[in-house]
Amino acid sequence: MTVHLSFLLILTGLTGVHSVTTVSKVSVKAGDSITIPCLYGPKYMNHVKYLCKGYHWSSCSYAVKTNQPRSSGKFSISDDKNQRIFTVTIKDLTNTDTDYWCVVEINGGADDGQYFHLSVTTDTPSLSVDHQEITGFIGESINISCYYRNSGESRWCRLGMNCVTGSSGSIDGTSVTISATVSNVFTVTMSRLKTESSGWYYCVKGELQMPVHVNVTERPTTKQTKAASLSMTEKISLQVHWFIFFNRSLSDMAVHLKIIFILIGVTGVHSVNTVSKVSVKAGDSITIPCLYGPQYMNHVKYLCKGSHWSSCSYAVKTNQPRSSGKFSISDDKKQRIFTMTIKDLTNTDTDYWCVVEINGGADDGQNFHLSVTTDTPSLSVDHLEITGFIGESINISCYYSNSGEKRWCRLGMNCVTGSSGSIDGTSVTISATVPNVFTVTMSGLKTESSGWYYCVKGELQMPVHVTVTEKPTTTTLATRGSTTLSPIDSNPVIPERSASIHLKSLIIPLSVLIFIVIVSLFIWFMMKKHKRSNAKSSTKTMAEDGVTYCNVGYKRETSDQRSHAESDMDVMYSTVVTINKQTAKRVEAQHNDVTYSTLAPTKSVN
Numbered sequence: 001m002t003v004h005l006s007f008l009l010i011l012t013g014l015t016g017v018h019s020v021t022t023v024s025k026v027s028v029k030a031g032d033s034i035t036i037p038c039l040y041g042p043k044y045m046n047h048v049k050y051l052c053k054g055y056h057w058s059s060c061s062y063a064v065k066t067n068q069p070r071s072s073g074k075f076s077i078s079d080d081k082n083q084r085i086f087t088v089t090i091k092d093l094t095n096t097d098t099d100y101w102c103v104v105e106i107n108g109g110a111d112d113g114q115y116f117h118l119s120v121t122t123d124t125p126s127l128s129v130d131h132q133e134i135t136g137f138i139g140e141s142i143n144i145s146c147y148y149r150n151s152g153e154s155r156w157c158r159l160g161m162n163c164v165t166g167s168s169g170s171i172d173g174t175s176v177t178i179s180a181t182v183s184n185v186f187t188v189t190m191s192r193l194k195t196e197s198s199g200w201y202y203c204v205k206g207e208l209q210m211p212v213h214v215n216v217t218e219r220p221t222t223k224q225t226k227a228a229s230l231s232m233t234e235k236i237s238l239q240v241h242w243f244i245f246f247n248r249s250l251s252d253m254a255v256h257l258k259i260i261f262i263l264i265g266v267t268g269v270h271s272v273n274t275v276s277k278v279s280v281k282a283g284d285s286i287t288i289p290c291l292y293g294p295q296y297m298n299h300v301k302y303l304c305k306g307s308h309w310s311s312c313s314y315a316v317k318t319n320q321p322r323s324s325g326k327f328s329i330s331d332d333k334k335q336r337i338f339t340m341t342i343k344d345l346t347n348t349d350t351d352y353w354c355v356v357e358i359n360g361g362a363d364d365g366q367n368f369h370l371s372v373t374t375d376t377p378s379l380s381v382d383h384l385e386i387t388g389f390i391g392e393s394i395n396i397s398c399y400y401s402n403s404g405e406k407r408w409c410r411l412g413m414n415c416v417t418g419s420s421g422s423i424d425g426t427s428v429t430i431s432a433t434v435p436n437v438f439t440v441t442m443s444g445l446k447t448e449s450s451g452w453y454y455c456v457k458g459e460l461q462m463p464v465h466v467t468v469t470e471k472p473t474t475t476t477l478a479t480r481g482s483t484t485l486s487p488i489d490s491n492p493v494i495p496e497r498s499a500s501i502h503l504k505s506l507i508i509p510l511s512v513l514i515f516i517v518i519v520s521l522f523i524w525f526m527m528k529k530h531k532r533s534n535a536k537s538s539t540k541t542m543a544e545d546g547v548t549y550c551n552v553g554y555k556r557e558t559s560d561q562r563s564h565a566e567s568d569m570d571v572m573y574s575t576v577v578t579i580n581k582q583t584a585k586r587v588e589a590q591h592n593d594v595t596y597s598t599l600a601p602t603k604s605v606n
Helices: 001-013 224-246 250-265 476-482 499-544
Strands: 025-029 035-041 048-054 061-065 074-080 085-092 098-102 112-121 127-129 132-136 141-146 154-158 163-165 168-171 174-182 185-191 197-205 208-217 275-283 286-292 302-304 313-317 327-332 337-340 351-356 364-373 380-381 386-387 396-402 406-410 420-423 426-434 435-443 451-457 459-467 545-554 571-579
Touching: 025 035, 025 127, 035 048, 035 098, 035 112, 035 208, 035 351, 048 074, 048 085, 061 074, 061 085, 085 098, 112 302, 112 420, 127 197, 127 208, 132 141, 141 154, 141 197, 141 208, 154 168, 154 174, 163 168, 163 174, 163 364, 168 364, 185 197, 197 499, 275 286, 286 351, 286 459, 302 327, 302 337, 313 327, 337 351, 337 380, 380 451, 380 459, 386 396, 406 420, 406 426, 435 451
Parallel strands: 025 112, 025 208, 132 208, 275 364, 275 459, 386 459
Antiparallel strands: 035 085, 048 061, 048 098, 074 085, 098 112, 127 141, 141 185, 154 163, 154 197, 168 174, 174 185, 197 208, 286 337, 302 313, 302 351, 327 337, 351 364, 380 396, 396 435, 406 451, 420 426, 426 435, 451 459, 545 571
16 A cells, blocks of 8 residues: 555656756855745645755755754754745855755655855855845835845846846736946835735846845734724625625625625736846847736736836737737747747837736736847847657757856746756756857656746846657658757647658558559550550451462263263362451351352363
């Protein structure tokens, strides 16, 4: 029974999100402490988590584990199963505290982990905040100041979700603005806070991140204020009961239903996530993926053009997908990703927003920037669409001319930095053997590996769609025509095409070919037979045409019968028949074709 249960647990574990997400590089001061958050999938909720010290995954050593949380004074660990985040705190930092792994222990399988690097300095860190823990109140705002000394793009991100770049945006339904009025400081303001806004966020400047925990709660109030708050709830409840008891009009019912739906709509994931900055060439096309929360599945999505949220204009919408030849849009509700394609790019195609339309409320969107150039883009790939097969590997080459950290990320999930890691249970390695190119290899592909990923170099990203399907099991000829493993093939095979379709495509032409051969052989045989028949008929006709038949009889008379004439002669009878034949078929002789001849001796007169 234990074996069967283990087998069932393994099968069950194949579904869901299997990944660990954390920050990649943090600047810290020697002697200080740092807390690092690590997000994990729901299937890992009851697993043991631990911190592993060392640069290489294969040789790192345990530092602290959740089932032994106080094993060391230098390290501590805690697991928030509601948020699905375990945090590790490292104290008294030294220059040896550089390389670590957030790891989930997998019984009976390979552990799942994510690497992060600590850049320990004796000076002021290159990116820092005043406090890693900030508290705000529902409906109000908070400010986070991010101090930096390095260069690169400024961003504010939520762990495992989207980032805000530029001056404004939203994360999980919470408005975010970024301002930089003071040199070497950018300030993040989160407005209209909700309970769901609580969680781990991080400042980003260039290749560095600094995690910050935001805790949103109700503002402490007096009894009178609480009573007023409760009275509002009671008013709604009393209105509902009043409606039921007194059978109010349908218009009142509609108002109450709206209130109920608004209250229900507060819960759930309300966010849009996309890439932030993409380098493209003028005249080319680009496809941008936008991930949205499950509550937005049946909402209208659209592309909005403009740098400012308040003044951007509609470009294309999912309920009007063909409104423009320059723009197109499609919505994959299974992946919860809508994609937008922009063609014939010009230097005016720079600022856009992925937006979800909210009926009766403010729309939710995320901005992205296109850096249009007439030269080679600063970050590019061979193809935006790549197909691979289950259990095999694919390679993606990312070409760059800018500087910054290299990463490979899945949209809305974690990133792999360094030389190796995993995304959603798929192994990822990053190599850079050729200048200005880093190659991503995804191994052990699964159907769940299908989705949108992106190369990252510095502040630039380049989206790539990966489709994983079963390898066709047809003949060698059919396989050559359909196998696509690398991005060199610009027309990858359609995943749904099965082996039976390949066989049918071969049977039809083969049947036609066989039929043509049979008909050709039959015609050749008949012609040959006809030719032989004509030759034989001609020979027989030439042999039998114009033949004369002759019957000759000779009769000698005896001495008694001889006449007394001295010159007795014998008598000869002759019959000659001439038959003219025109065909090989014999016909009866006609009277005009017969010559009768009679020869008789005559007596000579003395």
